[in-house]
Amino acid sequence: MTVTVKPVRRRKASFLDRLYLPAIAKGLSITFMRMFKPKVTMQFPEERWTVRDEYRGMPVLVSDDEGRPKCVACSLCEFVCPPKAIFIVPDELEAGNNVERGPAVFDLNMLRCIYCGLCEEACPEEAIFMSKNYLVWGAEREDMIFHKDKLYELGGVREEGVKKWKDK
Amino acid sequence: MMGVLGTAQLGMAPIVAHIFSKNDDGSASFGWVIGRILVVLLMVHVILILGALMVWAERRVSAWMQDRIGPNRVGPQGLLQPLADLGKFMFKEDVIPGHVNKVMYTIAPLIATIPALITFAVVPFTGSYETVGGESVAVSWQIADLNIGVLYILAIAGIGVYGIALGGWASNSKYSLLGGVRASAQMISYELSLGLAVVPVVLMAGSLNLGEIIAYQAENTWLIFTQPLAFFIFLTASYAETNRLPFDMPESETELVAGYHTEFSSMKFALFFLAEYANMTVAAALVTTLYLGGWTFFGLETLGWGMGVLIFSLKVIFFLFAFIWVRWTIPRFRYDQLMNLGWVVFLPLTLINVVLTAGAIALDQTWMFFLLPVLLIAAACVATWIGWKRDEDKFQPLPTAPAAGEEGHA
Numbered sequence: 001m002t003v004t005v006k007p008v009r010r011r012k013a014s015f016l017d018r019l020y021l022p023a024i025a026k027g028l029s030i031t032f033m034r035m036f037k038p039k040v041t042m043q044f045p046e047e048r049w050t051v052r053d054e055y056r057g058m059p060v061l062v063s064d065d066e067g068r069p070k071c072v073a074c075s076l077c078e079f080v081c082p083p084k085a086i087f088i089v090p091d092e093l094e095a096g097n098n099v100e101r102g103p104a105v106f107d108l109n110m111l112r113c114i115y116c117g118l119c120e121e122a123c124p125e126e127a128i129f130m131s132k133n134y135l136v137w138g139a140e141r142e143d144m145i146f147h148k149d150k151l152y153e154l155g156g157v158r159e160e161g162v163k164k165w166k167d168k
Numbered sequence: 169m170m171g172v173l174g175t176a177q178l179g180m181a182p183i184v185a186h187i188f189s190k191n192d193d194g195s196a197s198f199g200w201v202i203g204r205i206l207v208v209l210l211m212v213h214v215i216l217i218l219g220a221l222m223v224w225a226e227r228r229v230s231a232w233m234q235d236r237i238g239p240n241r242v243g244p245q246g247l248l249q250p251l252a253d254l255g256k257f258m259f260k261e262d263v264i265p266g267h268v269n270k271v272m273y274t275i276a277p278l279i280a281t282i283p284a285l286i287t288f289a290v291v292p293f294t295g296s297y298e299t300v301g302g303e304s305v306a307v308s309w310q311i312a313d314l315n316i317g318v319l320y321i322l323a324i325a326g327i328g329v330y331g332i333a334l335g336g337w338a339s340n341s342k343y344s345l346l347g348g349v350r351a352s353a354q355m356i357s358y359e360l361s362l363g364l365a366v367v368p369v370v371l372m373a374g375s376l377n378l379g380e381i382i383a384y385q386a387e388n389t390w391l392i393f394t395q396p397l398a399f400f401i402f403l404t405a406s407y408a409e410t411n412r413l414p415f416d417m418p419e420s421e422t423e424l425v426a427g428y429h430t431e432f433s434s435m436k437f438a439l440f441f442l443a444e445y446a447n448m449t450v451a452a453a454l455v456t457t458l459y460l461g462g463w464t465f466f467g468l469e470t471l472g473w474g475m476g477v478l479i480f481s482l483k484v485i486f487f488l489f490a491f492i493w494v495r496w497t498i499p500r501f502r503y504d505q506l507m508n509l510g511w512v513v514f515l516p517l518t519l520i521n522v523v524l525t526a527g528a529i530a531l532d533q534t535w536m537f538f539l540l541p542v543l544l545i546a547a548a549c550v551a552t553w554i555g556w557k558r559d560e561d562k563f564q565p566l567p568t569a570p571a572a573g574e575e576g577h578a
Contacts, residue, residue: 041237
């Protein structure tokens with residue numbers, strides 16, 4: 001097997017190179033000047049990464065602009081969820097809401113969620129969205145199962161998008 | 169000088185001065201002993217606190233040099249970080265592996281730490297000008313006014329390496345043993361140059377007493393100006409003595425895990441850690457005292473003993489910063505490179521330096537002191553040039569590239 005050899009021409013070390021002291025002085029000046037350069041560290045809890053619009057964080061339930069829950073507990077997200085992270089028990093909602101149905105229980109197990117976003121795509125009511133929240137944590141397994149109230153609280157009010165029940 | 173801190177100079181009430189002074193016949197009184205113990209305790213705590221702060225400074229400065237911020241959460245600017253570290257060390261399990269020599273393993277951290285603490289006894293941290301026989305003489309204040317201060321420091325500092333070598337041996341593991349062996353071999357290479365670099369200082373000052381060396385510098389000029397080569401070699405050798413980069417072969421995290429303290433945990437590890445930083449403080453104080461005039465600074469020290477402490481501290485802090493600065497600039501030397509540096513470069517240079525200095529003093533040609541730096545730098549250049557000629561063939565350009573169409577065969 002022939003190997004192509006490319007001889008590398010090296011500069012002959014000059015007297016100053018052999019003395020090493022100029023190189024050391026230069027190195028010291030570089031590290032010293034570095035001390036006053038801007039820092040790249042992000043002070044995490046105070047400073048956060050800004051994420052792009054298409055970022056898929058934790059799924060949350062949203063309310064319409066009047067603060068009413070949008071989910072009608074159709075269970076499409078439950079069916080489509082690949083890791084079966086969603087558990088829904090449908091129920092009737094009391095009068096005054098814009099819809100008659102809603103979830104009695106809406107559990108989202110974030111230990112299972114794979115952030116695929118299929119729930120958001122499947123939802124006919126635009127009630128579940130992938131949020132920008134990338135900080136999902138819990139001290140125990142139970143903490144990682146997010147219930148309905150918490151999901152609505154995290155989702156907040158979302159104004160844009162379809163508003164099917166506007167006139168009802 | 170009476171009392172420990174020269175109580176008379178401090179302007180204390182005469183009764184206090186009387187309590188802490190010696191008896192009239194010059195023998196040690198009870199109050200004098202108590203006063204001296206108090207100062208010793210104070211100095212030990214200063215070194216310990218300085219060592220703790222150095223851990224913080226090391227992390228902050230290294231962070232700054234790497235475009236990071238460093239620990240800044242515990243207390244203002246992260247200054248209480250050492251306390252948090254201490255708490256961690258205290259409550260960590262003190263693992264003693266089954267394969268160690270328990271007695272040596274327990275003693276080793278102590279042997280490493282104690283010499284670092286007791287060397288500070290002879291380092292003058294401030295002083296004042298006093299009229300002795302019609303002349304104004306700089307009188308230094310230290311815990312123990314030893315006539316052989318320089319010898320004492322060199323001797324005690326040499327013990328420190330026993331702690332490291334013993335720790336490496338007692339751990340009974342490969343990494344530790346290699347670290348310990350490296351520490352002892354490294355000490356042999358630099359200690360000779362370290363000692364010989366001090367000899368011109370002693371020759372010029374005419375004393376082994378650190379206080380008198382400072383007095384000489386206050387009267388004439390700082391020895392860094394007349395002995396630049398000795399200063400440089402002493403500084404470099406002190407980096408090796410404190411096992412700091414670029415000479416941290418005993419520890420060398422990247423190749424020996426943690427070297428001599430691989431098997432140590434909890435407070436035993438903390439003691440090795442502390443010893444390193446205390447050694448750095450002593451080395452910085454020694455460089456300051458021997459070559460940079462100690463607590464003197466072009467007459468500024470005449471403002472009072474507090475000013476002397478301030479000047480001395482600032483000089484020491486600069487050299488402590490330099491330890492960190494160099495650590496993050498120069499990569500670790502190879503083992504044989506340190507040997508080469510110590511035996512082939514530094515030893516001849518220090519010997520020439522000693523002979524030249526001694527000659528200048530013997531001939532009483534003080535003007536030669538100003539010629540010495542020039543001569544020594546020239547000598548350094550010549551020595552390097554000889555080495556360069558010797559290795560010249562290693563730096564010859566490689567054979568020219570083969571002609572087109574012709575391929576080399578590996």
